[in-house]
Amino acid sequence: MRAAYCTLNFFDFSHLTKTPMTTDGDNPQTINLTINGVAVAASAAMTLVEAAWHGGVPRVTAVSCLESVCGSCRVLLRRGKEVTVNLACQTFVEDGLEAVFLPPQPPPLHHYEISDFTDGWNIQARFHEIFPEASHCRNCHGCVLSCPKGIDVEGAIALAAAGHFRDAGEAFLECVMCELCDSACPELIAPAHVGLFCRRVTAHFHLRPPNLIYRLEEQRKEKMGLTGASHDEHE
Amino acid sequence: MNMNNGIPLAQASALYRPDADIGSPPVLADPQALLNAFHPDYLGSSVTKLAVGANAGDSCQRELAGLLQAEAIIDEADLAGAPVTDIDVLVIGGGGAGCAAALAAAERGARVLLVTKLRLGDSNTVMAEGGIQVAIEPDDSIQRHIEDTLRGGHDIGNPELVAAMAEDGPDVIRWLIRAGMQFEQTASGDLHTRRAGGMNAARIVHCRDYTGLEMMRVLRESVIQHRAIEVWEQSPAVELLSNEDGRKCVGAVFKSLIDGRFRMVRTHSVILATGGVGRLHLNGFPTSNHLGATGDGLVLAYRIGACLRDLDSFQYHPTGLVYPPHLSGKLVTEGVRAAGAWMLNAAGQRFVDELLPRDIVSAAILRECQEGRCVRVDDGRVGVWLDTPRLERSQPGLLERQFPKLLARFRVSGVDPRHDPLLIHPTLHYQNGGVVIDVNGATTVPGLYAVGEVAGGIHGRNRIMGNALLEIISFGRRAGVAATAQRDRGPKKVTLEHVNRARRDLTLAGIPLTQAAPQILPDYAAKGIWNR
Numbered sequence: 001m002r003a004a005y006c007t008l009n010f011f012d013f014s015h016l017t018k019t020p021m022t023t024d025g026d027n028p029q030t031i032n033l034t035i036n037g038v039a040v041a042a043s044a045a046m047t048l049v050e051a052a053w054h055g056g057v058p059r060v061t062a063v064s065c066l067e068s069v070c071g072s073c074r075v076l077l078r079r080g081k082e083v084t085v086n087l088a089c090q091t092f093v094e095d096g097l098e099a100v101f102l103p104p105q106p107p108p109l110h111h112y113e114i115s116d117f118t119d120g121w122n123i124q125a126r127f128h129e130i131f132p133e134a135s136h137c138r139n140c141h142g143c144v145l146s147c148p149k150g151i152d153v154e155g156a157i158a159l160a161a162a163g164h165f166r167d168a169g170e171a172f173l174e175c176v177m178c179e180l181c182d183s184a185c186p187e188l189i190a191p192a193h194v195g196l197f198c199r200r201v202t203a204h205f206h207l208r209p210p211n212l213i214y215r216l217e218e219q220r221k222e223k224m225g226l227t228g229a230s231h232d233e234h235e
Numbered sequence: 236m237n238m239n240n241g242i243p244l245a246q247a248s249a250l251y252r253p254d255a256d257i258g259s260p261p262v263l264a265d266p267q268a269l270l271n272a273f274h275p276d277y278l279g280s281s282v283t284k285l286a287v288g289a290n291a292g293d294s295c296q297r298e299l300a301g302l303l304q305a306e307a308i309i310d311e312a313d314l315a316g317a318p319v320t321d322i323d324v325l326v327i328g329g330g331g332a333g334c335a336a337a338l339a340a341a342e343r344g345a346r347v348l349l350v351t352k353l354r355l356g357d358s359n360t361v362m363a364e365g366g367i368q369v370a371i372e373p374d375d376s377i378q379r380h381i382e383d384t385l386r387g388g389h390d391i392g393n394p395e396l397v398a399a400m401a402e403d404g405p406d407v408i409r410w411l412i413r414a415g416m417q418f419e420q421t422a423s424g425d426l427h428t429r430r431a432g433g434m435n436a437a438r439i440v441h442c443r444d445y446t447g448l449e450m451m452r453v454l455r456e457s458v459i460q461h462r463a464i465e466v467w468e469q470s471p472a473v474e475l476l477s478n479e480d481g482r483k484c485v486g487a488v489f490k491s492l493i494d495g496r497f498r499m500v501r502t503h504s505v506i507l508a509t510g511g512v513g514r515l516h517l518n519g520f521p522t523s524n525h526l527g528a529t530g531d532g533l534v535l536a537y538r539i540g541a542c543l544r545d546l547d548s549f550q551y552h553p554t555g556l557v558y559p560p561h562l563s564g565k566l567v568t569e570g571v572r573a574a575g576a577w578m579l580n581a582a583g584q585r586f587v588d589e590l591l592p593r594d595i596v597s598a599a600i601l602r603e604c605q606e607g608r609c610v611r612v613d614d615g616r617v618g619v620w621l622d623t624p625r626l627e628r629s630q631p632g633l634l635e636r637q638f639p640k641l642l643a644r645f646r647v648s649g650v651d652p653r654h655d656p657l658l659i660h661p662t663l664h665y666q667n668g669g670v671v672i673d674v675n676g677a678t679t680v681p682g683l684y685a686v687g688e689v690a691g692g693i694h695g696r697n698r699i700m701g702n703a704l705l706e707i708i709s710f711g712r713r714a715g716v717a718a719t720a721q722r723d724r725g726p727k728k729v730t731l732e733h734v735n736r737a738r739r740d741l742t743l744a745g746i747p748l749t750q751a752a753p754q755i756l757p758d759y760a761a762k763g764i765w766n767r
Contacts, residue, residue: 047561056762061469061492063760064357064525067565067644069448072354090647104354104468113460114415173445174643177356177452196456200415207412211425215371215405
């Protein structure tokens with residue numbers, strides 16, 4: 001018989017679930033930290049998510065993609081007197097680190113439905129009705145410091161407040177909607193949602209691709225029977 | 236085979252040259268023989284026959300069969316005192332398919348409840364990088380899209396479903412743009428398209444390599460903002476509810492991860508949009524999937540009597556990462572190969588045409604690994620090179636312009652794909668089969684719909700790139716519309732009659748009731764959250 005699974009068995013997840021072979025405290029490979037108040041002895045190169053699983057930290061439910069695009073695993077980090085935030089799946093264990101998984105951000109206070117926008121000429125006015133706080137930015141840098149993706153949130157909010165929605169939205173390309181900037185903002189601007197608004201109205205009003213529209217028009221004519229017998233040239 | 240297969244990483248890295256002279260890959264004379272010898276689906280030891288249920292006698296992946304033929308998590312006693320919520324349409328799952336279904340139902344006036352295991356948007360959708368397949372170029376047609384999809388699936392897909400999806404394509408993109416999703420454009424304003432494996436025309440539209448993220452954050456915001464959609468997060472479905480004779484689906488039971496309580500939802504239409512199975516790590520493979528992808532929807536649908544299909548067919552995506560370890564199994568988009576990147580074995584040779592269908596490319600990588608022409612990392616895992624530095628040399632700046640996500644993921648770990656080739660190995664990526672549906676997403680059980688990865692029949696035995704993101708919106712909207720149109724007065728009585736029936740069947744078949752399903756979370760992540 002082919003030993004087909006020999007290579008496959010190399011994919012062993014035991015490093016996530018079992019005690020590592022080196023557990024003694026004075027081994028340099030063991031990293032001691034706390035997660036949600038629980039002392040964890042982790043191996044070097046583990047992320048905080050892997051360390052939480054490995055250490056049996058209970059009730060860690062805010063984990064999903066494990067590649068820092070879903071924005072779920074928000075953590076507060078304390079190293080001595082320094083306090084920062086990040087995503088747990090892209091933060092590696094460090095000796096003495098205190099990490100606390102944060103609850104999700106409550107639903108946004110700003111409401112709009114994009115289908116309500118029909119006239120692009122008044123979109124700046126609508127923006128300031130929906131996000132009145134966006135022009136109150138006091139440049140505290142909290143959003144910039146909290147962003148796990150290194151986005152210049154503050155600069156982008158200024159662009160949005162000035163009506164430069166395309167450029168503001170582009171700055172939020174890598175935004176994973178972790179909403180850590182929303183948590184950080186003392187003016188309740190909800191920068192992540194402002195960024196998404198900017199991206200959405202840019203597509204909604206300006207994206208009109210000729211090749212797509214041409215095919216849609218072909219399909220519409222076919223449905224109306226205008227093309228008659230040549231229903232599909234490839235059939 | 237032994238653990239000393241392949242060349243150690245440090246040695247292989249030192250041997251690697253981005254400017255080495257490399258010839259064409261060998262011509263693959265017999266793809267079927269390659270699949271038979273190396274693809275996990277084709278190895279007899281990975282499949283078994285189902286003994287009970289609508290698919291009794293059919294082939295099924297062994298570990299999945301264990302879950303499909305397992306005992307329920309709950310019985311009637313658990314439901315005593317559980318609060319009941321009535322709603323027009325219940326959507327289970329908060330990824331792209333679930334959101335599309337909820338939005339389509341709400342657009343037609345239904346009151347919708349969307350319940351999801353983790354956070355709204357936690358899904359495989361958000362990780363999708365490559366793009367959406369849609370036939371919009373002048374040299375392309377809907378018919379060619381249909382043909383490529385069926386051929387890529389080894390001609391066993393349901394042509395009616397494939398045609399429905401391909402025809403929906405252009406309107407799906409329009410719907411997404413209206414909702415505020417951005418796409419890459421050419422200088423003249425056309426949607427930028429790429430050709431990928433198994434395609435006869437350039438047909439992938441995309442938002443750089445963040446297509447899934449862009450789609451998911453727009454859909455998520457649309458759902459959050461919609462007045463007619465209520466969302467429950469952190470609430471896995473543990474069982475469906477049936478009518479008196481156990482033949483019709485009339486709701487579902489959820490268990491909160493926050494307070495541990497059961498809640499019942501009563502409705503005339505349930506839309507399952509629970510996604511795939513990667514976190515079951517079938518056949519011992521790593522996975523590209525998110526943490527919640529444990530096949531719960533398949534288990535629930537099968538227990539209430541729904542027909543499933545192609546349960547022995549899974550997609551092992553060729554380019555899952557081997558290194559760095561914390562990204563093990565995570566995907567490098569096929570777009571990188573579509574842009575021209577080659578794959579090299581440890582001897583620095585190409586070994587297969589990189590743009591053949593995914594199952595064939597994966598089988599070729601597994602062959603190189605098993606025959607020792609691979610690179611080995613310290614913990615014994617093996618892989619082959621994806622030659623990104625050569626791609627960067629031939630098209631300077633391309634990676635930064637078109638694949639920012641690829642570069643961003645490595646930023647924290649000191650690997651730069653522009654200078655270092657990526658070590659890759661096939662990773663469990665997608666469930667090709669699933670719940671049998673019609674063009675409205677309706678299953679064989681009245682009142683129950685299934686959309687997205689949990690559903691089957693579109694991709695045959697192999698999905699080609701870009702059809703997953705199209706399928707979730709196309710069929711999500713179709714099911715949302717159909718579920719809203721079903722206007723009966725809803726259930727008089729909700730029961731677990733189907734659970735009792737399934738238990739009787741298992742007992743009669745002599746299957747011990749030791750295992751309980753659905754899985755909800757992989758064991759390594761379930762501590763303190765979930766005890767069955």
